[in-house]
Amino acid sequence: MSTDRAIPLGLVIDDDATMRLMIRRGLERDGFRVEEAADGDTGFVAFTTHSPDVVLLDAIMPGADGFECCRQIRGHPGGERCPLLMITGLDDDRSVDRAFEAGASDYVTKPIHWAVLRQRVRRLLGAARAERQVHHQARHDALTGLPNRLFIDERFRQMLAEARRYGHRLALVFMDLDRFKLVNDTLGHATGDRLLQDFATRLVATARETDSVARLGGDEFLILANRIACREDAAPIAQRVLQILCQPPVIDGHVLNVTPSVGIAVYPEDGETLEELIQRADMAMYGAKNQGGNRFEFYRPEIGLRVSRRWTLEQGLRRAIKRDELVLHYQPIVALSGKGLLGIEALVRWQAPEEGLVSPGEFIPLAEETGLIVSLGERVLEMACAQMVRWRDLGLPPFPVSVNLARGQLTPDLPAFLAGLIDRHGLPGARLTLELTESALMEPTAGVCQMLNDIKAFGASLAIDDFGTGYSSLSYLAYLPVNTLKIDLSFVQRSVVDTKAATLTAAIVALGHKLGYTVVGEGVETEKQAAFLRAQGCDAAQGYYFCRPLAAAGFEAWIESSGVLLDPGPERPAGARRMRRPRPPTYVTTG
Numbered sequence: 357m358s359t360d361r362a363i364p365l366g367l368v369i370d371d372d373a374t375m376r377l378m379i380r381r382g383l384e385r386d387g388f389r390v391e392e393a394a395d396g397d398t399g400f401v402a403f404t405t406h407s408p409d410v411v412l413l414d415a416i417m418p419g420a421d422g423f424e425c426c427r428q429i430r431g432h433p434g435g436e437r438c439p440l441l442m443i444t445g446l447d448d449d450r451s452v453d454r455a456f457e458a459g460a461s462d463y464v465t466k467p468i469h470w471a472v473l474r475q476r477v478r479r480l481l482g483a484a485r486a487e488r489q490v491h492h493q494a495r496h497d498a499l500t501g502l503p504n505r506l507f508i509d510e511r512f513r514q515m516l517a518e519a520r521r522y523g524h525r526l527a528l529v530f531m532d533l534d535r536f537k538l539v540n541d542t543l544g545h546a547t548g549d550r551l552l553q554d555f556a557t558r559l560v561a562t563a564r565e566t567d568s569v570a571r572l573g574g575d576e577f578l579i580l581a582n583r584i585a586c587r588e589d590a591a592p593i594a595q596r597v598l599q600i601l602c603q604p605p606v607i608d609g610h611v612l613n614v615t616p617s618v619g620i621a622v623y624p625e626d627g628e629t630l631e632e633l634i635q636r637a638d639m640a641m642y643g644a645k646n647q648g649g650n651r652f653e654f655y656r657p658e659i660g661l662r663v664s665r666r667w668t669l670e671q672g673l674r675r676a677i678k679r680d681e682l683v684l685h686y687q688p689i690v691a692l693s694g695k696g697l698l699g700i701e702a703l704v705r706w707q708a709p710e711e712g713l714v715s716p717g718e719f720i721p722l723a724e725e726t727g728l729i730v731s732l733g734e735r736v737l738e739m740a741c742a743q744m745v746r747w748r749d750l751g752l753p754p755f756p757v758s759v760n761l762a763r764g765q766l767t768p769d770l771p772a773f774l775a776g777l778i779d780r781h782g783l784p785g786a787r788l789t790l791e792l793t794e795s796a797l798m799e800p801t802a803g804v805c806q807m808l809n810d811i812k813a814f815g816a817s818l819a820i821d822d823f824g825t826g827y828s829s830l831s832y833l834a835y836l837p838v839n840t841l842k843i844d845l846s847f848v849q850r851s852v853v854d855t856k857a858a859t860l861t862a863a864i865v866a867l868g869h870k871l872g873y874t875v876v877g878e879g880v881e882t883e884k885q886a887a888f889l890r891a892q893g894c895d896a897a898q899g900y901y902f903c904r905p906l907a908a909a910g911f912e913a914w915i916e917s918s919g920v921l922l923d924p925g926p927e928r929p930a931g932a933r934r935m936r937r938p939r940p941p942t943y944v945t946t947g
């Protein structure tokens with residue numbers, strides 16, 4: 357339709373040239389442009405060519421009359437909602453009925469009363485505009501302006517008819533943004549919304565004119581592509597989608613390194629209905645995500661099987677949190693210079709009814725993606741505190757317990773939750789250390805820094821986990837209130853076989869000490885690795901060489917047999933930077 361044109365277009369269909377001329381003049385006076393046709397057949401052709409905003413048509417004409425022409429226009433795509441004003445000299449009830457039956461919006465009778473005609477045209481245009489707006493709103497997404505599912509339903513029906521007629525394929529390219537939830541959780545929904553708008557604009561720019569781009573909701577988008585000759589023709593579409601975020605969007609001052617995952621299903625082999633195609637493209641997308649995201653996958657039946665396992669896992673995990681199927685194992689963090697423990701790390705496991713003990717590597721990423729991480733993390737913190745209280749009652753030394761936090765847990769509610777937790781269990785804040793990976797601390801916002809300071813304010817410590825594996829610059833170390841660096845096990849283990857890794861590990865220990873941190877080596881499996889760390893002046897270590905992670909009872913037995921105590925903590929070398937906040941006292945003299 358010509359709705360966007362500033363000047364409305366009227367199409368006048370009448371076999372009487374004088375009448376056409378009069379109507380033309382009347383419309384032009386009212387600011388219209390005008391096209392004319394002298395009979396129903398050419399009138400219909402003129403309609404399809406010019407897409408007018410309003411049609412005025414005579415009822416009685418040679419050949420296809422006004423009623424017939426009206427019906428044809430109504431049956432034509434785009435003609436359903438065009439205002440059609442029937443002009444008739446026949447003032448009888450039957451003609452009026454016929455005009456409406458044929459789809460006319462209204463009628464005027466000859467001789468034409470110009471003021472009436474003008475009012476009717478104006479009213480019809482106003483009504484058509486309002487109807488178009490409602491129609492548009494119902495079929496478009498308010499946030500991005502992209503078509504929505506309803507629009508795609510209609511478009512799919514048209515494309516399907518064409519594909520069947522010409523033997524083409526259709527491709528449904530389905531996508532979402534990897535770790536989009538993290539953006540929402542950490543930077544807020546307003547930033548998330550702007551990211552979606554930015555992505556939508558890029559997506560439209562990359563699509564062919566004949567493709568339809570839509571947003572289904574959340575961060576789910578699709579491209580419906582027609583005239584696909586063979587399956588492989590869909591791959592370049594997906595490849596273009598992967599490229600559109602190569603230049604990362606900068607939103608509200610944040611460089612957002614987000615990537616899409618894309619799944620493709622093709623009509624007719626993967627499905628014959630839109631429903632089926634979306635479902636399978638969605639499965640293929642999950643297949644892509646399972647391989648790390650930022651890639652595309654075609655639907656294959658095996659993917660269906662894998663995805664359904666993932667789905668089962670997600671449902672199971674939801675249950676696990678509710679039904680207390682999570683358990684904590686504990687691993688000591690052993691002082692390398694002294695004799696005791698610096699603390700204990702709590703590591704979650706899922707005691708699944710059918711599968712047995714599931715390791716966090718399998719379900720933490722899923723919990724992060726699905727947002728379950730917040731309730732899971734709260735459960736873990738509750739369990740760790742409850743265990744500390746039990747150990748206190750048993751008379752064990754007050755070892756600080758380290759709990760791992762995922763980025764998705766850094767919500768504005770976290771400090772208040774932690775303060776309440778500590779308070780409820782009657783524990784000093786200093787008993788709690790929170791471990792965050794480097795990648796979780798990537799580009800910390802002012803809000804995250806404030807939150808970490810709030811957490812530290814009640815005595816808890818912060819450790820950077822898996823140090824060396826993240827992608828971030830070191831600059832964040834200067835302003836984050838961190839106490840401990842934990843060197844990733846890959847550095848520790850390679851240090852004894854690879855001189856470059858050894859140099860790096862030594863440099864990390866020195867750097868950590870210069871900044872006033874306690875440095876812990878992770879994943880120590882051999883005496884040689886422990887000796888290497890000790891030689892570098894590393895403060896503490898953790899690994900199978902000392903003790904595997906053990907369930908609470910096993911850990912108690914280990915403590916009893918080894919007789920270890922709480923280590924006073926490392927002494928800072930001369931010249932090391934003082935901590936901004938003094939370390940809370942952890943030294944306890946027992947026995």
Ligand code: C2E
Pocket residue numbers: 687702703704715716717720733736759760761762791821822845878879880881898899900901905
């Ligand atoms: P992490 O925090 O770096 O924990 C250390 C991991 O190394 C643990 O794996 C531990 O069992 C393992 N490990 C300890 N000593 C050795 C060793 O000598 N050799 C080797 N090869 N591995 C060793 P686990 O328990 O499977 O946990 C894996 C990761 O899952 C953890 O890495 C942590 O990032 C995450 N995780 C564990 N529990 C939680 C939790 O409650 N919340 C969150 N958000 N993440 C958790």
Ligand code: MG
Pocket residue numbers: 701760791821
């Ligand atoms: Mg850890």
Ligand code: MG
Pocket residue numbers: 821822842844845878
């Ligand atoms: Mg680690």
